[in-house]
Structures are given as C-alpha cells and as structure tokens.
Amino acid sequence: MASLKELKDRIGSVKSTQKITKAKQMVAAAKLRKAQAAAEEARPYAERLASVMAALASKVSGDDAPKLLAGTGSDKRHLLVVVNTDKGLCGGLNSNLVRAAAAKAQELQAAGKDVEFYLVGKKGRAPLKRNFPSQIGTHFDTSTVRYPGFEEAAKIADELVEMYESGKFDIAHLVYPTFQSALVQNPTIDQIVPVPAPETAEESDAVVEYEPGEEEILEELLPRYVKTQLFGALLEIAASEQGASMTAMDNATRNAGDLINKLTIQYNRSRQAAITTELIEIIAGAEAL
Numbered sequence: 001m002a003s004l005k006e007l008k009d010r011i012g013s014v015k016s017t018q019k020i021t022k023a024k025q026m027v028a029a030a031k032l033r034k035a036q037a038a039a040e041e042a043r044p045y046a047e048r049l050a051s052v053m054a055a056l057a058s059k060v061s062g063d064d065a066p067k068l069l070a071g072t073g074s075d076k077r078h079l080l081v082v083v084n085t086d087k088g089l090c091g092g093l094n095s096n097l098v099r100a101a102a103a104k105a106q107e108l109q110a111a112g113k114d115v116e117f118y119l120v121g122k123k124g125r126a127p128l129k130r131n132f133p134s135q136i137g138t139h140f141d142t143s144t145v146r147y148p149g150f151e152e153a154a155k156i157a158d159e160l161v162e163m164y165e166s167g168k169f170d171i172a173h174l175v176y177p178t179f180q181s182a183l184v185q186n187p188t189i190d191q192i193v194p195v196p197a198p199e200t201a202e203e204s205d206a207v208v209e210y211e212p213g214e215e216e217i218l219e220e221l222l223p224r225y226v227k228t229q230l231f232g233a234l235l236e237i238a239a240s241e242q243g244a245s246m247t248a249m250d251n252a253t254r255n256a257g258d259l260i261n262k263l264t265i266q267y268n269r270s271r272q273a274a275i276t277t278e279l280i281e282i283i284a285g286a287e288a289l
Contacts, residue, residue, distance in 0.1 A: 173189050
C-alpha cells in the first residue's frame with residue numbers, strides 16, 4: 001500500500017498534468033476558430049474551380065486532352081499522398097488517417113496494383129514505415145513553417161506533377177481528414193492525379209468562345225486545381241488537428257480530475273487509518289500503566 005507521502009506526491013503530479021491539459025485545451029479552442037473558418041471559406045472556391053474545369057473538360061477529349069486530364073493510359077502504379085499532422089496529442093486523428101491509407105493500399109495491392117506512399121507531416125510516418133517498409137517514397141516536411149499554406153501546397157503539387165510527367169506513377173490519391181466538428185474528422189480519399197473528369201458541367205444557354213482555346217486554358221487550370229486540392233487538404237488537417245486536440249485535452253482534463261478525486265479519497269482513508277492506529281496505541285499504553 002502506498003504511503004501518505006507517495007499519495008500526496010502523486011496527487012500533486014496529477015494536478016500539474018491537469019493544468020497543462022487544461023491550458024492546451026484552451027489554446028486549441030482559440031486556434032480552432034481561425035482554422036475552421038479558413039477551411040470552410042476555401043471549400044466554395046474549390047467547388048467553383050471544379051465547375052469551371054468541368055465546363056472546359058466537356059469540350060476537350062481524345063488526343064487534345066492534357067496529360068493531367070487524360071492520364072497515362074495505365075492504372076498499374078498508384079501513389080498515396082497521406083496528409084498527417086506534425087504534432088501529437090490530438091486523439092485518434094492520425095491513427096484514423098493511417099488506417100484509411102493502409103486499407104486503401106491493401107485494396108489496391110489485392111487488385112494487383114503497385115503502391116507507393118508520399119507522406120506529408122511527421123506523425124503518420126512510423127506506423128506506415130512499419131507496415132509498408134519498402135513502399136515509402138518521398139517525405140514532405142511541414143514542421144519548418146508555423147502554418148502550412150498555399151506555398152507549401154504549391155511545392156507539393158509541383159513535385160507530384162513532375163513525378164507524374166516523368167512516369168513515376170499513373171494515379172495519385174490524396175488521403176486527408178474532412179473537418180466536420182471538434183468531435184468528427186472523417187478520413188477522405190480523393191483522386192487528384194490525373195485530375196478526375198467531372199461527371200457534370202453547369203448547363204448554360206450562353207455560347208462561350210474561349211481565347212486561347214480550351215486545351216491551353218486547361219494546361220494552366222489543371223495544375224492550379226491540384227494545388228487547390230492540396231491547399232484544401234492542408235487547411236482541413238489544420239482545423240482537424242485543433243478540433244481533435246481540444247477534444248483530447250478536454251477528456252484528459254476530465255480524467256485527471258477523476259483520478260485526483262480517487263487519490264484524494266485514498267489519501268484521506270490512509271490518513272484516517274494512521275490516526276486511528278496512533279490513537280489505539282496511545283490508549284493501549286495508557287491502560288497498561
């Protein structure tokens with residue numbers, strides 16, 4: 001049984017931990033508002049860009065289509081671009097993303113495809129390296145900047161397009177969380193290279209003539225679309241990280257409070273037992289005299 005001093009020290013230690021988790025919860029809550037607003041504001045732009053691209057893509061087909069839209073003609077080699085956080089203490093966010101990426105990789109391998117990983121962020125590297133040691137390709141480090149933004153998304157997109165044009169993969173999938181609330185961040189998997197042809201384009205009675213032609217515009221628009229998708233994923237992971245961190249720290253604070261209550265009860269019982277024992281010894285000694 002733990003001594004009174006050990007129990008008192010442990011209570012003090014848990015109280016210190018509770019102060020830290022409470023502070024981190026408040027910091028995450030403050031950062032969440034800004035990150036959530038940025039993620040939600042970027043979604044309409046991505047949707048509008050997709051609709052414009054759909055209108056252009058519907059007028060281009062066959063040999064005239066850019067390679068980023070037409071594809072390589074093969075679907076043998078797949079690249080999984082997994083976007084994780086650089087920091088921990090955010091609940092099961094990263095493990096859920098890794099689990100979704102691993103399930104997608106296993107599904108592709110079962111279909112006879114070759115799979116390679118392109119990892120963004122630090123926290124997903126270790127489990128994926130452990131499960132797919134020979135299939136980890138490029139790492140992109142986002143820990144050198146405070147808030148990864150469009151500049152980092154553009155660098156990733158340029159590297160992916162260069163890899164695609166050099167024939168290193170046929171299809172690239174983006175694995176990232178979609179932020180819904182502080183409690184819910186759903187892993188999402190989208191194909192980004194080649195850019196999937198939109199199923200429908202906006203209908204319009206207007207006759208539009210493009211200058212330059214649709215092919216030239218798509219040549220510029222498709223890389224921008226890839227950058228926008230990656231930028232959106234970075235915004236979503238930022239909002240998801242703060243939401244998951246706030247929830248995890250709130251749970252940790254509550255658990256610390258419950259543990260403090262249990263330890264306090266145990267400390268009081270041990271202290272009362274020690275006092276009772278001392279009183280019995282004193283009374284017994286007095287009666288012996």
